Amino acid sequence: MSVIDQLKRLYPSITINKLGFDNHLEYKWFQTEHAEIVGIKKDELDQHSSELLSIFLKPLSSEESTMTEREKHWSSLLYKNEEIPEMGWPASYRFVLFSIEDVEAEKDIVKEALQSLFPQEMPLLWTSDRDGIIIEEITTNNQEVMEFEGMADVLSSDFYTDIHFFISEFTSKPEDASKILKWTQHGAGIAKEHKLGSIITYKDIIPYLYIDALPQEEWEHILRAIFKDIEKDKELLQTIRIFLESGSNTSLAAKKLYMHRNSLQYRVDKFIEKTGLDIKQFEGAVITYLALLHMEY
Incomplete structure (x- = not known):
């Protein structure tokens, strides 16, 4: 007589992984030495019985029991x-x-x-x-x-x-x-x-990997040296970020910001004047964008 046949005498609810798992949470699951997955209703088990079964059966979580x-x-x-x-x-x-x-x-x-x-x-x-x-x-x-x-x-x-x-x-x-x-x-x-x-x-x-690796002291130097005059100008910082995320396309950025193209261009020029970073050029754009990602505004 197999182990499962013997268990059936003690636990009438025993099932061999055939529930369709609509009610698998009502069962406690075990695995036999032959990799069969069996379930027994929890209301048929007390702590002592579970411990005894765990000696010769491997206990499984409900998720493990339903794994393909x-x-x-x-x-x-x-x-x-x-x-x-x-x-x-x-x-x-x-x-x-x-x-x-x-x-x-x-x-x-x-x-x-x-x-x-x-x-x-x-x-x-x-x-x-x-x-x-x-x-x-x-x-x-x-x-x-x-x-x-x-x-x-x-x-x-x-x-x-x-x-x-x-x-x-x-x-x-x-x-x-x-x-x-x-x-x-x-x-x-x-x-x-x-x-x-x-x-x-x-x-x-990927950009945040560089940001997170930047020591706080180094960031404070960057903030003081470059962004000190505009650090609190949240509207300007948001405008520049949208501009850069739009591929430095003035028309596209202006559309996203619901503003006139000339107004956007004015803010871009203002940022360049205040920071000395030419965000119309690749190098200035990269430096600025990484810094903006680091800022909380």
Whole structure:
């Protein structure tokens, strides 16, 4: 008689990972030595019984119990430093980190909504009650890469809470997965710290890497030497930032700021006069933009 057959005599609710997981939270999950996943209703278990079962069965979290085989392989590769699994490796992949403001959002519903964005099911790993990782796998040459623009707004309206995405670069090397994930998580932290928006890529945080590496004493010297005369002119600083983010295109920036082109040009000239930085030239534009990102105004 197998272990599971013996357990069935003690726990009538036992199931072999066949619930469809509509009510998987009602169960406590275990893994047998043969990698079978079994669930027993929590109301049939007390602490003593759980401890006894844990001697010869491996306890699992509810998320682990519902993982697909591919998600288990990714989890092992990323978190357990195990060898690269034989799982039919994708041609390329990238990490899409997501964070949900509302901790009470149901994970199953959120996962289903996120999966619906993709043409095929992608591995999804939860890292906390509100954070997780989607591994976007590219398996064929004609497979479309997911475009996330506007997706955060759609999902936020569906769940009545804000959702933020941070997207890594694509890579084809499985041996780099753990390293790239750590870099991506670091980038997501920078995006959150600087409140960069709901959909941010690895490219968007590169300027902030330089900013965050600048010692405070050095920044104070820059502020005193160059921006002392305009530090408190918030309107001017905002205008110059929009001008630079518009590719130094006066007409485009004026449109974004709802002002006349000549008024914008006046402010640009005023900034150049006050700071000595010619933001119409590349060098002056780079220096100024990095400084503006550092400022809080």
